[in-house]
Every structure is written in C-alpha cells, then in structure tokens.
Amino acid sequence: MVLIQFLVVGAALFSIGVYGLLVRRNLVLILLSVELMLAAVNINLVAFESHLATSQLIGQVFAIFVITVAAAEVGVGLAIVLMIFRNRKTSNVDDLELMRW
C-alpha cells in the first residue's frame, strides 16, 4: 500500500464533510458532518505515523487526542442543540435568526 491511497481517502472524507456542513440544515446532521471531517484528519495522522514510523507513535497519540476532543465536542454540542430545541421548538439553523441581521 502506498501513502497516497490513504491521503486520497482522507481528502474525500473531508470534502464530503465540508459538503454536508454547507448543505445540511439540521443541527444534529451538521454535527455528524463535523465527525466525518475529524475522521478524515485521524486517517491522515495515522497514515503519516505509519509512513514516518516515529519511535514514540506521535501520530497515534495525536489521533487519540483528536478522538477525545471530538467526544467532548459531541457532548457539549448535543447539549446545546437540546437546549435550543427546548427553547425554540426547532433544530433547523434557518429558523435560528435571533442573532443575525
């Protein structure tokens, strides 16, 4: 296997995540797209780790950090979505126009 294969898969996942982020109008689905982008980053980190073969597995350590921060992000993000839904009865970003002009 060559490094490029993994980089191209990572680029595809990231682009799909960007598309979802721009197109989706539901807050939960936007968070799902962000998860896709974070997975793409993880693929790149692990692929470069495998290529460079550092003695301390630095790439994998950072991938663990990314997974942890992603879990924290989902927890807080969904709590915010829940609160917005409770107050506004919607989870559609187009309906949340209070702080827009």
Added chain:
Amino acid sequence: MTIQEWISGPVNWFFIVVALIVIFCALRVVTAHNVVHSALYLVASMAGVAVLFLMLGAEFLAWALVLVYIGAVLVLFLFGIMITRAPTGLDEGLSSSRKILPALMAVVLFGLMSWASIQAFGTSAMVGLGPPADTAVLGEALLGRFVIPFEVVGFILTAALIGGITIARRDLTPLEEEERQAI
C-alpha cells in the same frame, strides 16, 4: 503515478473495497433523507475507518475508535435525534435547496488536496508494511513525553461533561424552587 500500483495484489483490492464502503457511507450520511439513517451510515463509515486503521497497524486506535464512536458517540447522536425530532414525524428541510455551489466547493477542495498530496509524496512512500504498533509504546508515550497534553485532554473532557450537564439540565420552575427551599 500508475494505476498498476493501486490495484496490484490482494492487499490493495481489500483496501479499495474498504475505501469505497467508507466513501459511499459518508456520502449517504450527507445525502440521506432520514436523520436516523444518516447516523447509522456514520456507524458504517466509522467501522470502515477502523478497518483502515487496522491495515495501517494502529490496533489500539482502531478499537478505541470502535468503542468511542460506535459505542458512545452514536448513542449520544441517536439520543439527540430522538429528542429533537419534529413531533409530526416528518423530516422536512434537512438540506438546503442550494446544493450546487457547496458540491462544487467540495469537489474543488478534494481535487486540490489530492493533487497536492500526489505532488508531494508520489507513489514512493509505502505504509502499513511493518508489524502492528506496540500498545505499550503508545502508553509510555502518553504518560511520558505527552503527559501534560494528556492531562489537559482529561481536563477538557471533565469540563465538557460538567458543561453538558449544566446546559442540558432543565431549570426548575418557581414552584419547584420554593419546594426545594422548604426542604
């Protein structure tokens, strides 16, 4: 670069199958008309990513991904979907009607990133040929050289947990507040 290197040998065939599954499921995540289907396609996509990690020799990370994403994050997502669903049961307006510009942007981004990686690394850089990474080495790195970032991440997780509970907790009504003070 040659197509030959991409399709030669069983390892590459396996890789192509897994990669196509990952990308197909990711596409369904952003195009599905049902929110629950979207979340379940993310499970399949993450499972595919875990297989890619296994192919790269990152055993611990692959199982951590399965545990964290498929075990915990997806349950959270399904929970969030069930709670924030419109009472009518219809999933309307999940996507914007203007799709052409974002699609164009995503395709250009993909082309640019792939082109840059191919220019930079060509086909000479090999990966995933050695033995799987030693989990003991990973643990020593986490609690040795990276112990301070590790503690910071633990702190972030605790803060996020407390923040999530604080945000999502239902505020007491004035009546309940009085009752509590009476106790």
